Amino acid sequence: MKRTLAALRIAYCLVTALMLASAQLAYGHAFPTAQTPSAGSAVSASPKEVFIDFDAPIEPAFSSITVSDAHGKSMTDGNAEVDSPNQRRMSVRLMPLTPGDYTVAWMVTARDGHHTQGHYNFTMR
Template identity: 45%
Template sequence: MSYSKLEGAGWRKRVAMPLLCTAALLVAQSAFAHVFPSKQEPGAGTTVSAPAQVKITFDGPLEPAFSTLDVTDATGKPVTMGKANIDAKQPDVISVPLAALAAGHYTVHWVAVASDGHRTHGDYSFDVK
């Protein structure tokens, strides 16, 4: 094998390894950039006594200015009493107080913006007995 071919193979290895490492880091960063619920109170699909609030704990800190939490009844009417709150001491928890809920079906809609700006959202429902 000639010297130029060996040099070419070494060059490919020197370039390929850093590129692969960079790609792996970018994939890992994007996977951790979004926040998702780790606990919901009341839980999805549950039947509960009328709760005073809905509280969702996420797997990372939230951006308070852009994260929201809304609850509606079966007709789509909001049943929240004020805006959602993210406590500075628990930046991964968002909660919203509720009006006195009658028996029925309720839907929770959340928007979570991570501290790095990545947005996720979702819905779930629960029933009040």
């Protein structure tokens, strides 16, 4: 009986430790929850800005958005900015876009130092 209780306690501790470790791994990474223009969309008017909302607050000094055309030319007008009241939103102003395909590339650092990055495309008609 004592061995069974000891084994159950050890198993409980191991399961709890694994759950806490996996929660900690997921906690610090910031991933997009919404984008404007959205991924894969086709817009008919040139957007003035690109907005990306993340699921965690991000560090402004270590986060960026770039928008480039099909030839790799940057179409951003200045640096990306993190919204002061909503530190989960980052945006960048754009130069006027002509019809074509565009790539939005983002890199962010969450408050606890974890880095994430990604990209998506949209089309200007």
